Each structure stands twice: as C-alpha cells, then as structure tokens.
Amino acid sequence: MKIKTKMLLYILATSMLIYIIAVGYITIKSRRLALNQVTNVANAKAKESAKTIKSTIDVYVNICATLAETVEDYQLIPLNHLDTLYHEAQKNILEKHSEFYAVATSFELSAIDTSWTKNFGRRLTGWIRTESGELKFISQRLNLQGDQPGSNYYKMKTSGEPMVVDPEMYSFSGKKEDQYLNSNISVPIMHNGTFIGLAGIDVDLKGFQKIIKKIHPFENSYALLLSNNGTISAHPNDEYLGKSVKKLYPDLTEKHKLIENIQDGELFAFNFSNKDHKKFYYSFAPVNIDGVDKPWSVATVVPYNVIRQKANSIFYTALIVGIAGLLILFFVIWTIARNISEPIENITTILKKLAKGHIEESMKTTAKTEDEIGEMTVALNTSIEELNKKADFANSIGEGELNVDFELLSEEDRLGRSLLNMRDSLKKAQEEEEKRKIEDAKRRWVNEGLAKFADILRQNNDNLEQLSYEIIKNLVEYLDANQGGIFVLNDEDKDNPVYELKAAYAYNRRKYLEKQLKPGESLVGTCALEKETIYMTDVPQDYIRITSGLGDSSPDSILIVPLKMEEDVLGVVEIASFNKFENYQIEFVEKVGETIASTLSSVRVNIKTSQLLEKSQQQAEEMSAQEEEMRQNMEELKATQEEAARREEELKNILNAVDTFILKAELSTSGSFESANELLSSSLEYTPDELYGKQINDIVADKDKQKFQKLWNEIKEGNKSQSELTFKKQAGKTLTFIVSFIPLIDNDGKINKILFMAVNKNQQ
Numbered sequence: 170m171k172i173k174t175k176m177l178l179y180i181l182a183t184s185m186l187i188y189i190i191a192v193g194y195i196t197i198k199s200r201r202l203a204l205n206q207v208t209n210v211a212n213a214k215a216k217e218s219a220k221t222i223k224s225t226i227d228v229y230v231n232i233c234a235t236l237a238e239t240v241e242d243y244q245l246i247p248l249n250h251l252d253t254l255y256h257e258a259q260k261n262i263l264e265k266h267s268e269f270y271a272v273a274t275s276f277e278l279s280a281i282d283t284s285w286t287k288n289f290g291r292r293l294t295g296w297i298r299t300e301s302g303e304l305k306f307i308s309q310r311l312n313l314q315g316d317q318p319g320s321n322y323y324k325m326k327t328s329g330e331p332m333v334v335d336p337e338m339y340s341f342s343g344k345k346e347d348q349y350l351n352s353n354i355s356v357p358i359m360h361n362g363t364f365i366g367l368a369g370i371d372v373d374l375k376g377f378q379k380i381i382k383k384i385h386p387f388e389n390s391y392a393l394l395l396s397n398n399g400t401i402s403a404h405p406n407d408e409y410l411g412k413s414v415k416k417l418y419p420d421l422t423e424k425h426k427l428i429e430n431i432q433d434g435e436l437f438a439f440n441f442s443n444k445d446h447k448k449f450y451y452s453f454a455p456v457n458i459d460g461v462d463k464p465w466s467v468a469t470v471v472p473y474n475v476i477r478q479k480a481n482s483i484f485y486t487a488l489i490v491g492i493a494g495l496l497i498l499f500f501v502i503w504t505i506a507r508n509i510s511e512p513i514e515n516i517t518t519i520l521k522k523l524a525k526g527h528i529e530e531s532m533k534t535t536a537k538t539e540d541e542i543g544e545m546t547v548a549l550n551t552s553i554e555e556l557n558k559k560a561d562f563a564n565s566i567g568e569g570e571l572n573v574d575f576e577l578l579s580e581e582d583r584l585g586r587s588l589l590n591m592r593d594s595l596k597k598a599q600e601e602e603e604k605r606k607i608e609d610a611k612r613r614w615v616n617e618g619l620a621k622f623a624d625i626l627r628q629n630n631d632n633l634e635q636l637s638y639e640i641i642k643n644l645v646e647y648l649d650a651n652q653g654g655i656f657v658l659n660d661e662d663k664d665n666p667v668y669e670l671k672a673a674y675a676y677n678r679r680k681y682l683e684k685q686l687k688p689g690e691s692l693v694g695t696c697a698l699e700k701e702t703i704y705m706t707d708v709p710q711d712y713i714r715i716t717s718g719l720g721d722s723s724p725d726s727i728l729i730v731p732l733k734m735e736e737d738v739l740g741v742v743e744i745a746s747f748n749k750f751e752n753y754q755i756e757f758v759e760k761v762g763e764t765i766a767s768t769l770s771s772v773r774v775n776i777k778t779s780q781l782l783e784k785s786q787q788q789a790e791e792m793s794a795q796e797e798e799m800r801q802n803m804e805e806l807k808a809t810q811e812e813a814a815r816r817e818e819e820l821k822n823i824l825n826a827v828d829t830f831i832l833k834a835e836l837s838t839s840g841s842f843e844s845a846n847e848l849l850s851s852s853l854e855y856t857p858d859e860l861y862g863k864q865i866n867d868i869v870a871d872k873d874k875q876k877f878q879k880l881w882n883e884i885k886e887g888n889k890s891q892s893e894l895t896f897k898k899q900a901g902k903t904l905t906f907i908v909s910f911i912p913l914i915d916n917d918g919k920i921n922k923i924l925f926m927a928v929n930k931n932q933q
Contacts, residue, residue: 181502185495195487207387207476208450211469212438214386215454219467222377222394223456226354229372230331230459232262233356236274236368241360256294256306262370263296263304270339270351271297271371273307274358275322280365289316291366300341321353326364331356331460335396336374338411350374350402350410356460377403378410381467390471394456397463399428421451431455434464440473448473512542516549528556566592611753615760618647622761626768633657633772637671640765641742645674648754650746651724656686656693657740657769668697668741696729697738702759703729706749726750730758732766739769832906832927838920840865840881852929854899865925870895870903884910884923893930905930 240255259272273295278285281292294308316323325332336352355369377394381403384392394403399414399422415422421441422428430437434455442448449470456465519532532553534546565573566588577586625639637655645653652675656668670684688698692712696703705727712727724745732740742762832849834842842860850857853868869877873895880890891909898904906927912920 180506181499184498184502188491188495188498193491204476207471208438208452210386211390211450211452211471212436212454214384215392215452215467215469216436218380218384218392218469219454219456221380222465222467223458225376225380226333226456226465227459229354229370230333230356230461232266233331233354233368233370234460236262236272237356237358240274240358240366240368252294256296260296260304260306263298266370268373268376269298269370270349270373271295272369273297274366274368275311276358276366277364278310280360289313291322297371300347321355322367325355325357325367329357329359329364330462333397333458333461333463333465335398335400336402336411337400339371348411350378352396352402374402378407381405384469386469387471387475389475390469392467392469395431395466395468397432397465399431402465425451427453431464431466450476509542512546516542516545519549519553523553523556528553562588566595611751615753615757618757619760619764621647622764626764631772631775633769633776634671636768636772638674641672642674644742644758644761645744648744648746648750648758649748650744651675653742653744654682654684655740655742656684656697658697658738659685668693671740692727692729693741693743696731697741700731700733700736700738702731702755703727704750704755708745728755728758730755730762732762732769734763734766734770737766737770739766739773832925832929834860834925836865836910836923836925838885838923843922849927852898852904853896859899868896870897880910884912885920887912887914887920 236255236258239258240251255274259274263269263272273293275291275293278290278292279288290310290313292308292310294306296304296306299305312322316326321332321334332353332355334353334355336350338348339351340347340349350373352372352374353369354372355367357364358366358368374394381392381394382405391405392403393401393405393409395414396402401409401412401414401417404410409417415428418427425437425439425441430453434457436454438450438452440448440450449472451468451470453466453468456467458464515534519534522532534550562573573592577589622640622643625643626636628639637657641653641655645651652673654670654673657671658666659669660666665687667685667687670682673682686694686697688694692703692705706725708723708725708727710723712723725747726745726749728742728744728746728750730742731738732742742758742765744758830848832846832852834845834849837843842863842865845855845857845860847857850860853860855863866874866877866881876892877894880892880894883890889909889911891907893905894908895903895905907930908925908927911924911926913922913924915921
C-alpha cells in the first residue's frame with residue numbers, strides 16, 4: 170500500500186478510535202465533574218451558611234462575655250450601685266435585640282453576701298420580655314437548699330466554660346400558637362480564677378430560620394440547622410422546629426452516625442434514600458462557636474435527580490459534538506495524507522541514491538512548504554552538502570593535512586565528530602612522537618651526565634680542592650651555565666661549623682676566591698640548613714654578578730643544590746646562568762649531588778684517616794718517653810708510700826696514747842657531738858651513743874653558758890680557742906675542764922667540723 174492509503178487507513182482508524190475513547194472519557198469525566206460540581210456547591214453552601222450562623226452566635230456569646238467581664242471586679246463597687254448600673258445595661262441589651270427574650274445574671278450568694286457561708290445558693294436578677302412585649306425586671310434567690318446536679322447552671326459552675334444550650338420550644342402563655350424555639354447562651358463570671366456567677370441571654374432562633382429558608386442552591390434543594398444534640402433549630406418547614414432528627418430519621422441518624430459527627434465538629438457528606446425511595450445528597454458543615462466546645466451543624470440537602478439531570482445534559486452535548494468532530498477529522502486527515510505523501514515520495518527517491526553512496530549537488534530538491542516536510546527537504550539538502558564537505562575533509566586527512574579546519578553540524582554530528590576524532594588522534598600521535606623524542610633526548614642527556622660525573626668522581630679523590638674544581642667546572646659546562654661554585658662543610662670546630670668555598674668557575678676560567686658561610690647565612694647557608702633545593706628566576710640585582718671581558722650582568726636564574734648523604738649536608742653547589750634551568754636539569758643536579766656527597770664523605774674519611782695515622786705515630790713516640798718517666802716515678806712513689814705507712818703507724822700510736830689521758834670529741838658546726846672517746850663520755854657519765862647528736866651547750870654549766878657562747882662565736886669565725894669551762898654530768902654534778910677548740914677547715918676555706926680536746930682540772 171502507498172503511504173497515502175496507509176495514512177487514511179491506519180491514521181484515520183486509529184484517530185477515530187482514540188477520538189471515540191477520548192470523547193467518551195471526557196464525557197464520562199464531565200459527567201462526574203458535573204456531579205462533583207453540584208456536590209461541591211452544596212458543600213460550599215453548607216460551609217458558607219455555617220460561617221454566617223457561627224458569626225451570629227459568636228455575637229451573642231460576646232454580648233454575654235461583655236456582661237460577665239463588666240462585673241468581674243464587682244468588689245470595687247458597692248452592690249447597690251453595681252446593680253443599678255448593671256441592670257440598666259441588661260435592659261439596654263434587651264431593647265436593642267428584639268430576638269432576645271431575657272437577659273439575666275446569677276451571682277453566688279457567698280460572693281455578694283458576707284453573711285452567707287454556704288457554697289450553694291444564688292441570686293438571679295435581670296429582665297424578661299413579657300407576652301405583650303413589655304420588659305419586666307426579675308430578682309429572686311435560688312438553690313438555697315443546694316445546687317441541682319444536671320442543671321445547666323451546675324454544669325457551668327463546675328466546668329467554668331461558656332455554654333450554648335440546645336434549643337427547646339417555649340411559650341409565655343402556654344399556648345402552642347405562642348411557642349417559639351428558645352436557646353440559652355451563658356458565660357461564667359470569674360474572679361481570680363473562681364466561679365462567682367454567670368451572665369446569660371434567652372434567644373429566639375427565628376432569625377436562623379430566615380437564613381436557612383434562603384439557602385436553596387438548586388431546584389428543590391433546602392438547608393437545615395441542627396444543634397449539638399441533633400435538635401432541628403432551623404428548617405424550611407416550621408413543623409420540624411424543636412424536633413429531634415434522631416426521632417424523625419432514625420435510620421439516617423443511625424447509619425451515618427449523624428449525632429456523633431455533629432458533636433465531633435466534623436465536615437461530612439453522604440447519599441440517603443427516604444421511605445419513598447427518593448435519593449438525596451446531604452452535606453454537613455460544623456458551626457464551631459468561639460469558646461464553646463459543643464458545635465452545631467448546618468446541612469444542605471439536594472435531590473439526586475437534580476444532580477443526574479445536569480450530568481445527562483453534559484453527556485448529550487458531548488455526544489453531538491463528538492460525531493461532528495469525527496466528520497471533520499476524516500476530511501482533515503485525507504487532506505493531510507495527500508499533501509504529505511507526494512513530497513515524501515520525492516525525498517524517498519533521493520534517499521535511495523544516498524543509500525548507494527551517490528552524492529552530488531544536483532540531488533538537492535526544493536522545499537515547497539515550511540512545515541515538517543519542508544524541514545525534511547532542508548535537512549536532506551543540508552545532509553547532501555555536509556556529506557560532500559566530510560568527503561573533502563577525509564581526503565585532506567588522507568593526504569596528511571592535519572591542520573585543516575572542519576565545523577560540526579551540531580553536538581549530534583556523529584560522523585563529523587568521528588572524522589575530527591580521527592584527525593585529533595593522528596595529531597596526538599604525531600605530538601606524542603615528538604614528545605617521546607624529546608624525553609628520550611633528556612633521558613639520554615641525564616644518563617650520559619651521570620656516567621661522566623661517576624668517572625670524574627673516581628679520579629682526584631685524594632685531593633679535595635682538585636676534586637671540587639673538577640666537579641664545578643664540568644657541572645657549569647654540562648649545564649651550559651655561566652658560573653658556579655662548590656661549598657664544602659668544615660666541621661672541625663663542632664660548635665661553629667662553616668661551609669667553605671672550595672672551588673669557583675666562570676667563563677672557562679678557574680676563580681680563586683675565599684669565602685665561608687654559616688648554616689642559614691645567605692641562600693647557600695639557607696639551602697644547607699633546610700636541606701632543600703633552591704631555584705630562583707627572579708634574582709635580586711645585588712645578589713650575584715656574572716663577569717666577563719665584555720662586562721658584568723645579573724643572571725636570569727640561580728640553582729642551589731644541597732650535597733646530601735642521607736640527612737647530612739656535606740656541601741652545597743651554586744650555579745648561575747643567563748638561561749632558565751629545566752626540571753630535568755635540576756633533577757640531574759640533585760642526583761649528581763647525592764653521588765658527590767658520597768664521594769666527599771669518602772674523601773673526608775680518607776683525609777681524617779691519614780691525619781689520625783700520622784697523629785698515632787707521634788703519640789706512640791710520646792708514650793714511649795712517658796713510659797720511662799712513669800717507671801721512675803713509680804719507684805719514687807713506692808718509696809714515698811713506705812715512708813707514709815711508717816708515719817701513719819707512728820701517728821696511730823700517738824693518737825691511741827692521747828686517748829688514754831686526753832678527753833677528745835668531734836663537734837658539728839651547729840655544736841652537736843658527732844663522736845667522743847671513752848674517756849670523755851665516762852667522765853660526763855654518758856655512753857658515746859648517748860652523747861651522739863647532743864648539743865654541747867646543753868651540758869655546759871649554767872654559770873659558764875655566756876662565757877661558752879662568746880667562745881663559740883670566735884670558733885665559728887675560724888679561730889682556735891682555749892679556756893676553762895664547767896660541764897654538767899648526767900647525774901647533775903659538775904666537772905671543770907681545761908678545753909681547747911680547734912676548727913678543721915677544708916680547701917675551700919669552710920669549717921667542716923670542730924675538734925674538742927680537754928683535760929680534767931681536778932686531775933691536773
């Protein structure tokens with residue numbers, strides 16, 4: 170089948186099916202929407218009516234609240250004066266509100282009568298509207314025998330909350346024709362948190378009846394107002410007023426839990442069929458009265474046939490529109506199929522040629538329209554043109570022209586991107602090849618340099634100056650620099666190590682310079698201290714100058730590399746150049762620096778070993794001479810020791826002899842006994858242990874204490890003293906000694922101890 174036939178067959182059939190489904194869905198949906206619209210209107214009307222009634226009841230509650238607040242501070246005004254003012258205000262309220270039938274206030278007798286001590290009993294005062302319409306004042310005492318549990322007054326007294334009483338039918342005359350629906354609204358009077366009474370009004374709810382009768386959003390629909398206990402408070406039919414909805418509609422109330430939902434303050438709706446099998450839609454909205462926890466509820470009732478009638482009207486309208494639409498659809502699709510098929514056949518012919526690889530400018534066609542077919546024609550012409558460009562681009566790449574430009578049609582141009590990727594890959598391969606050659610040249614340069622300096626370091630390793638010169642000379646030349654210097658660590662003075670300039674080289678000449686730097690001094694000292702390479706390209710003008718026969722100038726770069734072996738810096742290389750150093754050159758110098766450091770360490774060890782060997786030979790000769798001298802000294806020392814032993818023995822015998830007839834002791838500088846001979850301790854009737862640590866002043870007789878103290882002061886100044894002193898024995902008797910105190914002084918001139926020597930005067 171041709172494309173025109175397929176379009177008529179498939180598109181029309183499919184479109185008709187989709188159209189039918191869509192129209193059917195829309196129709197059903199519209200019908201549902203119509204149902205929802207009606208129910209939403211009913212719901213909205215119920216909410217709107219609930220707000221209207223709520224605002225009215227809130228006004229009534231506020232009137233009572235105002236009356237209650239007026240007398241909260243009743244104790245500040247005399248009771249008779251308060252009654253006059255308050256009763257006038259009650260009367261004014263009743264006159265202004267024709268729907269009020271009574272305005273009254275109850276006070277607890279215990280609050281207004283100091284002689285009343287019981288917690289019950291109240292005084293009711295206020296105004297009522299009589300059967301003739303006149304206002305009558307009332308005043309009476311109630312509950313004098315006790316409160317009535319279950320009464321509205323008792324409920325408010327115990328709860329302390331405002332109250333809107335469920336309405337009841339009431340008649341002044343007792344006649345049925347005079348009945349009206351009455352509800353009481355009361356607010357507690359509180360003083361310092363204590364209930365002292367209430368302010369209340371009796372309201373005729375006929376005003377709500379007027380509001381409810383105006384609510385009929387649809388034909389035959391109506392509304393009603395229910396109090397908290399389900400009492401019908403407003404209804405289009407006056408006969409239902411004051412009746413319980415539970416008694417009128419027990420099935421509806423039970424099935425949908427009507428009373429419970431009203432008391433919970435819920436929004437709720439449902440469908441219900443009455444005994445005549447007529448179906449109605451009920452929508453309830455709560456009337457939440459400010460400050461009162463017993464909400465009422467407004468309901469709108471809509472006959473279901475009204476809802477269905479509106480939905481059916483929408484359905485029939487949609488059906489007629491759908492049939493007309495199908496006819497129009499058939500004509501439009503047939504016209505479109507004819508206009509599309511002819512250009513497509515022309516495009517198909519060109520595409521078949523492209524499929525065979527045939528590309529030329531004459532294949533372009535003309536776009537007769539600006540729709541999708543026109544866009545297809547333009548796209549086809551663009552494809553032909555771009556394919557020609559891609560073919561030319563591919564030929565250029567094949568001929569090695571990798572810098573030729575080419576623009577993509579868009580980010581989705583896969584073929585063009587592939588050609589660009591191919592060109593970029595070829596360019597990258599070419600660049601990688603150039604880069605590899607450069608890296609190989611750098612690697613070869615580094616390896617050749619390492620081999621060159623390994624050979625240099627093997628030579629002249631017994632002469633530090635010559636080795637240093639060879640190192641710096643070859644480094645400057647190999648790096649194509651201009652000048653350089655090598656500093657070597659001199660740590661003979663361990664407390665003051667320095668780095669000495671061992672060799673300098675510039676412009677193919679050896680420079681003879683002397684220079685010493687401490688660690689941290691200048692850039693060289695900083696490099697040695699921080700053990701890190703320093704590379705500068707912004708060289709200060711006064712740092713270094715490169716001098717030649719043509720003049721001098723500041724270098725463009727300075728490279729300072731530490732010569733490290735493990736963590737020890739044995740030297741520093743400083744190289745200046747008019748050229749910038751590459752990273753691989755810096756790394757090369759760092760690697761060579763490690764080898765140089767190792768060689769410097771070996772050279773230093775060799776030099777120190779040679780010096781130590783020479784020194785050890787000199788010390789051996791000196792030791793030989795000292796050995797002979799020591800032998801002679803030993804012979805003299807032996808003779809001296811023998812003489813000292815002989816004298817020590819003589820002194821020992823003398824001291825033993827002295828202990829037999831001289832009283833002797835050693836005293837500390839504070840005057841306490843450190844030792845005493847047997848002769849002294851027995852004379853004083855003490856044992857040596859008892860005398861140890863005892864103060865000599867404690868055993869001096871009282872008559873000589875002042876004399877002893879004067880004597881002791883002279884001794885502490887380092888003077889020898891001799892005198893006659895009386896001492897107390899342990900038993901209490903006295904004994905007179907001729908005593909001598911001798912201070913024993915060390916090499917520093919300090920008194921270590923004092924020698925006490927005495928002779929018993931009685932035995933002299």
